[in-house]
Amino acid sequence: MADPSPTDDTGPEPGRPTPPRMPGWVKVSGAVLILVIVAIVLVMVLGDGDHEPGRHG
Amino acid sequence: MTMAPRLRKAVLTTHVATSVGWLGAVAAYLALDTTATVSQDVPTARAAYVAMDVTVSYVIVPLALTSVLIGIINALGTSWGLFRHYWVLMKLLLTLVATGVLLLEAPTVDALADRAASGADPRQLPGTLAHSIGGLAVLLAIIILSVYKPRGMTRYGWRRSASTRPSLSATR
Numbered sequence: 621m622a623d624p625s626p627t628d629d630t631g632p633e634p635g636r637p638t639p640p641r642m643p644g645w646v647k648v649s650g651a652v653l654i655l656v657i658v659a660i661v662l663v664m665v666l667g668d669g670d671h672e673p674g675r676h677g
Numbered sequence: 678m679t680m681a682p683r684l685r686k687a688v689l690t691t692h693v694a695t696s697v698g699w700l701g702a703v704a705a706y707l708a709l710d711t712t713a714t715v716s717q718d719v720p721t722a723r724a725a726y727v728a729m730d731v732t733v734s735y736v737i738v739p740l741a742l743t744s745v746l747i748g749i750i751n752a753l754g755t756s757w758g759l760f761r762h763y764w765v766l767m768k769l770l771l772t773l774v775a776t777g778v779l780l781l782e783a784p785t786v787d788a789l790a791d792r793a794a795s796g797a798d799p800r801q802l803p804g805t806l807a808h809s810i811g812g813l814a815v816l817l818a819i820i821i822l823s824v825y826k827p828r829g830m831t832r833y834g835w836r837r838s839a840s841t842r843p844s845l846s847a848t849r
Contacts, residue, residue: 639836643829646763653770 680754692751695744696823700816702736707809713793714804722799729805730790733783741776748772761834764822771822775815782808 680688706729713725748768752759760766786805793799830838 639832640830643763643827645827646767646829649767 678754679756685751685755688747688751688754692744692747695740695747696816696820699737699740699744700813700820702732702740703809703813703816706732706737707806707813710804710806710809713799713802714806717800719799722802723793726790726793726799726802730787733779733786738779738783741779745772745776758834758837761831761837762826763829763831764826766831768819768822771815771819775812775819778808779812 679685709725709729709732713722713729716722716725749759752765752769757765759769782805789802789805792802
């Protein structure tokens with residue numbers, strides 16, 4: 621697995637005053653990740669502790 | 678600081694081996710976890726829990742920690758850097774989250790194995806399917822990022838690139 625050159629990224633060329641915008645895939649992935657983390661935290665906080673052994677007993 | 682080519686390839690090889698090994702070990706763990714959760718045969722379920730503990734303690738955790746460490750060294754030793762490109766940054770975040778959850782869950786797996794081995798009915802134990810499935814999904818996402826390397830330079834990376842790239846007029 622060779623490393624391709626990292627010099628051909630999208631975005632304005634160096635020297636231009638405006639830095640590159642955050643790509644769409646980063647925004648979507650970040651939003652999904654945040655939603656998943658929030659969901660996990662909610663399950664942990666609102667759950668009734670049914671991970672204890674003997675829950676079926 | 679960029680590594681010499683031979684050292685870079687050795688580090689990259691180690692990183693790929695440990696990362697893919699981690700993925701394979703989690704896939705095997707998922708098979709054991711599924712067996713432990715659904716099997717109605719007591720000896721089989723008991724053995725599965727014990728095997729899960731062995732797999733986590735002696736395979737998954739060492740591979741995960743090594744993968745994280747070597748991955749950081751690999752990134753810092755190449756022109757990709759650790760914070761210059763979003764795909765590298767996202768990989769780092771996902772890996773740290775996966776490793777953190779793994780280290781928090783490992784004692785639970787050990788406790789389940791101890792309960793199963795101590796004579797308790799292993800069919801009554803909860804298993805860890807949610808964690809193993811989630812972990813596998815995260816690792817697959819990490820590998821996809823590694824192969825596809827979606828474009829996108831961070832502001833930090835853009836500033837570093839601007840400060841180090843030679844002027845085009847000097848080369849023409």
